[in-house]
Amino acid sequence: MKEVKIGIIGGGLMGREMASAFARWCALEDVGATPVLTAIADLSDAARAWFDQIPSVKLSTSDYHELLASDEVDVVYVAVPHNLHEKIYLDVLAAGKDLFAEKPFGMDLRSAESIAKAAAESSSFVRCSSEFPFFPGVQRAFEYVRDGHCGRVLEAVSGFHHSSDLDATKAANWKRQSATCGEIGVLGDLGMHACHVPFRLGWYPERVFAQLSRGYQTRPDGKGGETTCDTWDNALLNSWVQPEGQEAFPLRFEMKRLAPGETNTWFFEVLGTEGGVRYSSKYPKQLQIFEAGKEQYWKTTDLGFSVPYKTITGGIFEVGFPDVIQQMWAAYIAEREGQLNGRFHCVTVDEAVASQKLFAAALTSQAQQTVEHV
Ligand SMILES: NC(=O)c1ccc[n+]([C@@H]2O[C@H](COP(=O)([O-])OP(=O)(O)OC[C@H]3O[C@@H](n4cnc5c(N)ncnc54)[C@H](O)[C@@H]3O)[C@@H](O)[C@H]2O)c1
Numbered sequence: 001m002k003e004v005k006i007g008i009i010g011g012g013l014m015g016r017e018m019a020s021a022f023a024r025w026c027a028l029e030d031v032g033a034t035p036v037l038t039a040i041a042d043l044s045d046a047a048r049a050w051f052d053q054i055p056s057v058k059l060s061t062s063d064y065h066e067l068l069a070s071d072e073v074d075v076v077y078v079a080v081p082h083n084l085h086e087k088i089y090l091d092v093l094a095a096g097k098d099l100f101a102e103k104p105f106g107m108d109l110r111s112a113e114s115i116a117k118a119a120a121e122s123s124s125f126v127r128c129s130s131e132f133p134f135f136p137g138v139q140r141a142f143e144y145v146r147d148g149h150c151g152r153v154l155e156a157v158s159g160f161h162h163s164s165d166l167d168a169t170k171a172a173n174w175k176r177q178s179a180t181c182g183e184i185g186v187l188g189d190l191g192m193h194a195c196h197v198p199f200r201l202g203w204y205p206e207r208v209f210a211q212l213s214r215g216y217q218t219r220p221d222g223k224g225g226e227t228t229c230d231t232w233d234n235a236l237l238n239s240w241v242q243p244e245g246q247e248a249f250p251l252r253f254e255m256k257r258l259a260p261g262e263t264n265t266w267f268f269e270v271l272g273t274e275g276g277v278r279y280s281s282k283y284p285k286q287l288q289i290f291e292a293g294k295e296q297y298w299k300t301t302d303l304g305f306s307v308p309y310k311t312i313t314g315g316i317f318e319v320g321f322p323d324v325i326q327q328m329w330a331a332y333i334a335e336r337e338g339q340l341n342g343r344f345h346c347v348t349v350d351e352a353v354a355s356q357k358l359f360a361a362a363l364t365s366q367a368q369q370t371v372e373h374v
Pocket residue numbers: 009010011012013014015041042043044047062064078079080081082084102103104129130131188189
């Protein structure tokens with residue numbers, strides 16, 4: 001099978017997760033190319049050492065420019081702190097490599113637009129990371145809404161909740177500070193995840209009112225002292241979507257790093273005049289569908305392993321986070337090979353820039369307590 005040579009810049013939490021998805025590529029049945037991890041770049045020796053166990057990795061370097069100069073790299077996946085996204089993404093494009101960018105796409109709207117411009121001027125294939133839509137339940141919810149089963153949409157919510165930051169003793173890292181995470185804070189961290197499905201349905205908000213809040217303003221710095229944390233931790237974006245020829249409806253985006261009891265809960269709900277649908281990764285195999293009639297029902301069904309990119313895994317088994325990460329990569333590789341065949345694809349450059357437009361409007365709304373046009 002054709003091989004696609006991958007280089008990873010940033011071998012932390014997500015760099016390792018992606019490497020493990022390539023390592024069990026034999027599970028996939030109908031993607032006509034195999035990603036092979038050939039190179040890793042990370043400033044940390046300890047982070048790079050983990051990749052020594054992967055035999056195909058021939059280049060391990062602290063200088064990512066060396067990775068970009070290698071003929072043994074076709075596609076570069078970048079997973080570094082947000083303040084480095086613009087510089088490194090631009091360098092990847094200038095080196096003529098294809099790019100799989102982590103979210104957020106740049107750390108603000110300006111940087112997203114500068115990356116988008118460079119991408120448009122290049123011949124590189126560029127997509128942005130967002131894996132939750134590859135859960136079978138999300139696929140089914142997406143198709144249900146896309147195919148009009150809700151009737152006229154009355155309201156929708158799309159969100160992503162964490163709670164690990166409720167622990168006040170947790171040391172601050174780069175995600176807690178605007179200088180490295182970006183002024184958009186939680187919007188950069190979790191926002192693209194919440195925007196992916198609504199945007200793919202064509203739901204681009206016209207107006208937004210944002211309620212942003214912070215958690216702990218100081219945290220241990222991990223070296224015996226305290227440090228300031230200035231990022232937004234929780235965000236409610238109350239927006240309006242205007243579908244062509246129909247009533248506008250409210251679409252709420254919820255992104256929280258302080259949501260009591262939630263570990264990694266991605267959810268989506270749409271209610272309409274004729275039907276409705278709900279999915280939450282808290283109950284990963286359950287899909288709920290509303291049936292209107294003389295009596296009204298919420299029907300719950302357990303979905304199996306009905307992923308968009310077929311695998312050897314038995315149809316009744318459950319899907320988890322590593323599976324949807326691999327499905328997202330299957331989408332990237334299949335689309336790059338021209339083999340998408342109508343299946344769900346990764347976040348495009350336009351969708352990523354649109355998310356930054358929404359987040360920029362949200363910052364203004366929060367600062368001025370106004371409803372902002374997006
Ligand atoms: N898709 C998802 O579900 C998901 C989940 C978590 C994080 N992320 C995103 O992934 C990215 C990275 O997050 P993470 O949690 O993996 O962070 P992390 O802190 O675990 O890892 C970042 C790595 O980048 C390395 N690094 C920093 N500067 C570098 C440089 N100049 N050159 C090379 N390496 C450098 C660090 O040494 C570290 O190993 C962020 O954009 C984040 O938003 C995505």
